[in-house]
């Protein structure tokens with residue numbers, strides 16, 4: 001009888017482990033999509049497009065450089 005109990009516990013453990021694995025695979029991975037990198041026209045620093053400031057066809061890293069560049 002104890003052997004059967006151990007077997008049941010073992011199977012239960014395997015089932016729980018599989019469920020855990022499945023849940024981990026199902027959760028979406030938080031990965032930043034690869035963003036376009038652009039270069040500031042003043043200091044030549046690379047930065048993602050979403051953080052860049054566009055002005056008159058030129059790209060700047062910050063407002064100060066935008067003013068300096070234009």
Ligand SMILES: [Zn+2]
Pocket residue numbers: 040041042043044045060061062065
């Ligand atoms: Zn800059």
